[in-house]
Amino acid sequence: MSRPEDVDLLVVEDDSEFRQIVARWFTKKGYHVSEAPHAEAALDLCSRKQFHVGVFDLRMPGVSGIELLKQVKALSPETEVVMLTGEGTIETAVEAMKNGAFDYLLKPFPLTELELICQKAFETASLRKENLQLKELLQRERTSGDMLGQSAAMRDVFRLIDRAGPTDKAILIQGESGTGKELVARALQRASTRADKPFVVINCAALPENLLESELFGHEKGSFTGAVAAKSGLFEVADGGTLFIDEIGELAPSLQAKLLRVLEDGSMRRVGSLKERRVNVRIIAATNRNLANEVQANRFREDLFYRINVMSLELPPLRQRQGDVPLLVDHFLGSDWQIEPEAKQVLGRYHWPGNVRQLINALERAKILADDGLIRLLDLPREVTEPPRNSAGAPVAMVASDDLDSVERAHVVDILRREKGNKSRAARALGVTRRSLYRLIERFNIQPDELQAMATSS
16 A cells, blocks of 8 residues: 555646645645646646646636546556546546546545545556566666675674664765675665665766766657667666665766755756656765765765765775675585685685686686686686786785785786776776776875886886
8 A cells, every 4th residue: 555645646626625625634644735727727737747647627617627537647647537426427438447547436426435546546647657667677777696795894894784774874885996796786775675676877077967867767759869768777777776876986076966955855857847846766876986085176066976875885805805705606506616725725824816707707707718627827817826026027926904005006016017008998908997997096096107117118
């Protein structure tokens, strides 16, 4: 049974006394009620707001209830309409149903009966919406593995998931690229009260600003070149469920403002539309940036930061949970593959700047090169089996965690040098995105003259 507070109801009736009686009844029950005395006012409301259910009088001066029904269905096919009349005939009932009415009620009637019909109308609309959401999700869904880990760092993560999952608050997941932030988001959703509702993923770094806005909020037909049909945005697809916004630090300022509005009151508009729609979505956001620093640098809105950072979850890099590497190796190889003990030890000692994603890439590469289902040391990537070297070419020893930044810098420099400064090839070798590599270059203060020297080295 749906809850009254979930329902936006529009009552259209030219008899002001009867209209107010109906509106007061539903308002006291907890429904969100809007009123209109005639069809023109109703259409104006429908152009600015999405209604779940409409209650329309059949006979009104000017535009009739049947004509209003047709126009509302053309404007908002998702709205279910209940028709009311004091002069019911079989013909008018059939005409109303043919034009998309959910049901037909003859005056006078008990308001409890009208409420029951409106509840059924809302549930029908909700079921239809869930079916559309499922179709969208089947087109977008990506496979993902389970979270694994026995280290103290991962036990802390699991504990936070158990605590934060059942709440309905926004959560910010922070961690380096490749640490498995989407897997954490999926685990949070499975632990929530929305586990049986849509889980929708979008990566802000993967799309230019104009396409990202359309993906998030949807668009109307003709709103821009190429918009040949109206399209629901991911907020609508995720309505009732969870929206995972990955790389939220890449969100443009204009989209940050639109996202803030959805978080504040659940309202949004499609691109090219003036109609306000309401959604009920839990936000889980993720970033590999330090958003507090981004706020200080005026690149991220402070009010949005506090909205999404109701609870923060820090995901440890793989180098801080190296005891989990053998477990991850066994999981990603599967039962059909074996690995030599020496090769497994090398994988366990490596510091994995690209984190779990780099480990998966290394194992997939090894599978291609291996014979007879056995991975040997020689099948592993050279950057894994050989220690990183300093600028003079001398090996850099693997050191304690407080010196890991210098080790990681040396490794990034080594890969860039090996690839002669080619950033695309270097990013692939490191198991990170090109954008992440640029951040590593900035983080480790690798100077342009160093990169130039790499490109021209023999």
